[in-house]
Amino acid sequence: MNEFAASPxxxxxxxxxxxxxxxxxxxxxxxxxxxxxxxWAGELGMVLAIAGTLxxxxxxxxxxxxxxxxxxxxxxxxxxRVQMTAVPQRTALSHAFGALCVTLVGxxxxxxxxxxxxRFMMAVLSMEVILGSLTFTGSLMAAGKxxxxxxxxxxxxxxxxxxxxxxxxxxxxxxxxxVLHPEARQLYPFMLAIxxxxxxxxxxxxxxxxxxxxxxxxxxxxGLSAAAMGFVLNNKLLIVAGALDGSSGLILSVIMxxxxxxxxxxxxxxxxxxxxxxAAAGQEAQQVHSATAEEAAAILSAAxxxxxxxxxxxxxxxxxxxxxxxxxxxxxxxVDVRFAIHPVAGRMPGHMNVLLAEAxxxxxxxxxxxxxxxxxxxxxxxxxxxxxxxTNPAARNDASSPIYGMPILxxxxxxxxxxxxxxxxxxxAGIDNPLYYxxxxxxxxxxxxxxxxxxxxELTGAGGHG
Amino acid sequence: xxxxxxxxxxxxxxxxxxxxxxxxxxxxxxxxTPLMSLTNALDAIAVVGAIVLVGEHKSTLSAVLGTIAxxxxxxxxxxxxxxxxxxxxxxxxxxxxxxx
Numbered sequence: 001m002n003e004f005a006a007s008p009x010x011x012x013x014x015x016x017x018x019x020x021x022x023x024x025x026x027x028x029x030x031x032x033x034x035x036x037x038x039x040w041a042g043e044l045g046m047v048l049a050i051a052g053t054l055x056x057x058x059x060x061x062x063x064x065x066x067x068x069x070x071x072x073x074x075x076x077x078x079x080x081r082v083q084m085t086a087v088p089q090r091t092a093l094s095h096a097f098g099a100l101c102v103t104l105v106g107x108x109x110x111x112x113x114x115x116x117x118x119r120f121m122m123a124v125l126s127m128e129v130i131l132g133s134l135t136f137t138g139s140l141m142a143a144g145k146x147x148x149x150x151x152x153x154x155x156x157x158x159x160x161x162x163x164x165x166x167x168x169x170x171x172x173x174x175x176x177x178x179v180l181h182p183e184a185r186q187l188y189p190f191m192l193a194i195x196x197x198x199x200x201x202x203x204x205x206x207x208x209x210x211x212x213x214x215x216x217x218x219x220x221x222x223g224l225s226a227a228a229m230g231f232v233l234n235n236k237l238l239i240v241a242g243a244l245d246g247s248s249g250l251i252l253s254v255i256m257x258x259x260x261x262x263x264x265x266x267x268x269x270x271x272x273x274x275x276x277x278x279a280a281a282g283q284e285a286q287q288v289h290s291a292t293a294e295e296a297a298a299i300l301s302a303a304x305x306x307x308x309x310x311x312x313x314x315x316x317x318x319x320x321x322x323x324x325x326x327x328x329x330x331x332x333x334x335v336d337v338r339f340a341i342h343p344v345a346g347r348m349p350g351h352m353n354v355l356l357a358e359a360x361x362x363x364x365x366x367x368x369x370x371x372x373x374x375x376x377x378x379x380x381x382x383x384x385x386x387x388x389x390x391t392n393p394a395a396r397n398d399a400s401s402p403i404y405g406m407p408i409l410x411x412x413x414x415x416x417x418x419x420x421x422x423x424x425x426x427x428x429a430g431i432d433n434p435l436y437y438x439x440x441x442x443x444x445x446x447x448x449x450x451x452x453x454x455x456x457x458e459l460t461g462a463g464g465h466g
Numbered sequence: 467x468x469x470x471x472x473x474x475x476x477x478x479x480x481x482x483x484x485x486x487x488x489x490x491x492x493x494x495x496x497x498x499t500p501l502m503s504l505t506n507a508l509d510a511i512a513v514v515g516a517i518v519l520v521g522e523h524k525s526t527l528s529a530v531l532g533t534i535a536x537x538x539x540x541x542x543x544x545x546x547x548x549x550x551x552x553x554x555x556x557x558x559x560x561x562x563x564x565x566x
Contacts, residue, residue, distance in 0.1 A: 022511075023485055023489065025504065025508065026504070029493050029504060030489070030492040030493050032554070032559070033559075035497060036555070039554060042507060042508055045508075046507070046547075049514055050517070052514075056521065058518065058521065059522060060521060060522065062521065064529065068537045069536060071540075072538070072540020073540055073544045075541035076545035079541060079544075079545030080544060080545040084556075087549070090549065091502055094503070094506045094541075097510075097539070097542050098506060098509050098538070098539065098542050100538045101516055101536075101538045101542075102535075104532070105515045105516050105532065107531055108525075108528035108531040109519075112524055112528055219502055223505070226511070229512055229515055231479075235514065237514065239475055239478050242509065243478075243485075243486055244486040244490075244505065245509040248490045248501060248505045251487065348498075348499060348502065349499060350496065350501070354553050354556070357558070362560030363496055366496060
C-alpha cells in the first residue's frame with residue numbers, strides 16, 4: 001500500500017475516459033483536416049492512463065518505473081525523428097517493441113501465477129505469449145529486411161511450409177498441455193522459444209514487395225496479443241486498445257492483399273519469388289523506344305493532363321523532392337498534374353502518400369487507384385517513376401502471368417506513357433512488363449532523381465547550356 | 467477468473483472490435499501510414515500492465531521483465547506519437563489561398 005494509492009474505482013473511471021479518447025483519436029484520423037486532433041486525443045488518453053496506473057494500490061516501488069519510463073523516452077525520441085523513407089522499418093521495429101512488452105509481461109505473469117492459474121486464464125496467456133513472441137521476431141526480421149541488413153529477396157527451401165506448420169503446431173500443443181497441466185512450468189520456455197523461432201521462419205520467405213501485407217498482418221497480431229494481455233490482467237482499457245489495433249491491422253491486411261489479388265495464406269506461404277523467376281525467363285528481346293530528358297520535357301509541357309505514378313523506386317532514389325519540383329514547374333505552365341497511388345506502392349500502406357506529403361505535394365493531388373483509373377484514357381502523359389508491377393498490363397490480359405488478376409493502374413491507356421527506369425532488368429518481383437514495349441511508351445533510362453531533375457531543368461530553362 | 471468477468475471481457479472485446487472496424491474503415495488510404503503509427507502508439511498502452519508488474523515487485527524476475535517491458539512500450543508511445551504528428555503536419559491541401 002502506498003500513500004498515493006487511489007481507490008480502484010477511480011482508476012477504472014480514468015481508464016474509461018482513456019478508452020473513449022482512444023476511439024475518438026482513431027475517429028479523427030478519418031480526414032487529414034482533423035487527424036492531428038486524433039494524435040492529441042491519443043496522447044491525452046495515454047497520459048491519463050499512465051497517471052491512473054501509478055495510483056494503483058499495489059505499487060510499492062516507483063524508482064524502477066521512473067527509470068524505465070525515462071529510458072524508454074530516450075529510446076523513443078530518435079525513433080520518432082527518423083527520415084520519412086525509413087518509416088516502414090521504423091514501423092516494423094515498433095511492432096517488435098510492442099510485442100516484446102506483451103511477451104515479457106505474459107511471461108512474468110505466468111511465473112507469478114502458475115500453478116494456481118485457471119484453465120481459461122492459461123489458454124489466453126498462451127495465446128498472448130505465442131502471438132507476442134512470433135510478432136516480436138517476425139517484426140525484427142521484417143525491419144531487418146526493410147533496412148537491408150538482411151537480404152530482401154525471399155529465402156525459400158524445400159519443405160519450408162511443413163517445417164513452419166510443424167513448429168507452430170508444437171508451440172500450440174505445448175500451450176494446450178499447459179492449459180491442462182499448469183504446474184508443468186519447465187515446458188513454458190520451450191513454448192516461448194519455438195514461437196520465437198517460428199516468427200523468424202515465417203518472415204524469411206517473404207520478399208520486399210509483400211511487405212505492405214506482412215507489416216499490416218504483424219500489426220494485427222500485435223494488437224490481438226495486447227487484447228489477450230487485457231484478458232489476463234482483466235484490464236478493459238487494454239482490451240479496447242488491443243481490439244482497435246487488431247482490427248486496424250486486419251483491415252489494412254485485407255486492403256493490401258486485395259490490392260495484390262492474393263490471400264493471406266498465399267502471402268505467408270506462397271513463395272511468390274520462385275514462380276515469377278521462371279515466368280520471366282520465357283520472354284524474348286523486344287524493341288523499346290527511349291527518349292532523353294529534353295524530349296520528355298517537350299512532351300510534358302505540351303500536355304494538358306499528366307498523371308505521375310510513383311513506386312518504391314522513387315523512395316529508393318529519394319526522388320520525391322525533385323518530383324515536387326516537376327509538379328511545380330508543370331503547374332506553372334498550366335498543366336494539370338495528379339498522382340496515382342496504388343495501395344501497395346512502396347513498402348507499407350500509404351508509404352507514397354507520406355513521401356509526397358513530405359515533399360509538399362498537396363494531398364488533394366494524390367489519388368487512389370479507384371478514383372483515377374477511369375481518367376487514364378483522357379490523360380496525355382502517364383509518368384511512371386520507380387513503379388513496375390502495379391502498372392503491368394499483363395495483370396489484366398495475360399492469364400499466364402503470376403500477377404494475373406491483380407488490380408493495376410491502367411497507365412497503358414494514357415496517350416503517352418513515360419517510364420523512368422535504371423535499365424531493362426525486371427523489377428523486384430522478376431516479372432517482365434509488356435508496358436515497356438508498347439508503341440505509346442517511352443523509356444527514360446536513368447536514376448529517378450537525376451532524370452526528373454534534368455526534366456525540371458529543361459522545363460524551367462535554368463542552367464540549360466544547350 | 468470467474469465466468470462473469472470473462473463474459474464482460476468478451477463483450478468489451480467484441481464491441482471494441484466492431485467499433486474499430488467501423489472507425490478504421492473510414493480512414494482515407496491517404497493516411498494509412500500515420501494510422502499504423504498511431505495505432506502502434508495506442509497499442510503501447512500495454513505499458514500499464516508492465517508498470518504494475520514493476521511497482522508491485524512480487525519477484526525479481528517479474529520486476530526485471532516488467533522494467534524491460536516498460537522501456538519497450540514507452541519508446542513506442544513517445545516515438546509513435548512523435549512520428550505520427552510529424553507526418554500529419556506534412557499533409558497540406560492546395561485549396562486554401564496559400565497555393566494557386
